[in-house]
Amino acid sequence: MDTIIREKRLISLNSANATTYLNGPFNSNLVFDFSSILTPDPSVVYIEGGVQSAQIPASMYNIDITNNVFNYTISAVAYNIIIPPGNYNYTTLVNQMASSFLVNGHTFTSSLNRATNILTMTYTSTGTWQLILPSSIYNLGILPNTQYTITSNTFTFPRLFNVINPKKLKIFSSNLAIDSYDSVGNSTTNLIETLSVNVPPFGLILYNNIDSTYGHLRTQYLSTIDIQIRDELNTLVNFNDIDWTMTIVLIVYKKLDARIDVLQPPGNEYIKVDKPIDAPTNDK
Secondary structure (H helix, E strand, O other): OEEEEEEEEEEEEEEHHEEEEEOHHOOOEEEEEEEEEEEEOOOOOEEEEEEEEEEEOOOOOOOOOOOOEEEEEEEEEEEEEEEEOOOHHHHHHHHHHHHHHHHHOOEEEEEEEOOOEEEEEEEOOOOOOOEEEEOOOOOOOOOOOOEEEEEEOEEEEEOOOOOOOOEEEEEEEOOOOOEEEEEEOOOOEEEEEEOOOOOOOOEEEEOOOOOOOOOOOOOOOOOEEEEEEEEOOOOOOOOOOOOOOEEEEEEEEEEOOOOOOOOOOOEEEEEEEEOOOOOOOOOO
16 A cells, blocks of 8 residues: 655745746736746656636736737728727727728728627728628627628628627636647647636636646746746737736645654655555546
């Protein structure tokens, strides 16, 4: 019968203290360097780890540089408008678009069917509105990077108007990787946790791993922690230079040499097992 000890280690992260910012003030692709957190040890059976808690301001916009361009043609001439990043509702977004269209010398009217949440736009200036060229502002009810043909200067968008902020934050880390899967790409990923965005814009997202369930790390060496925070579309989130905090937990399971009388460290546990110790399955 083998005996193992479980050691718990906490790592507190604050984006303000990152060593490297890979996407600048977006604050969603960072690296933290430590001298040494884990080193290979023959007594280690396996290591569990993950996010224990997180405090993340909901400082991202529903319109940002990833979804704020509308491209179109009037009388075979290509134009575009670029919406300033911000949090918009229907009224503020169509008003901003109308102002931007006027800069190009064009007048559009918009109406929203409140029963279906479908947007219709009509061009009322000189010339003919012919195309919506591939655009990023899918929130209006179009597929991103898709071309649409306009009939009689009026277009009813094929999908619902949607300016809901990101519904989910996904935390990735290659150095803390566990066996996880994502329907975006349908493949094994470095996803380590998902958080629901259940607060209004500019609120504070609070997450606690209340059942203390963690995945099994793929490595026993750790001196650098990389963190990427993405939305449900796997786009790196723009936190607009607002910092977040997070606590990572590592639980190291080690074989205890029965020949040596070792005092139990405070806060750790001895676990008796009746069968040989093997690394567990990859079920989280």
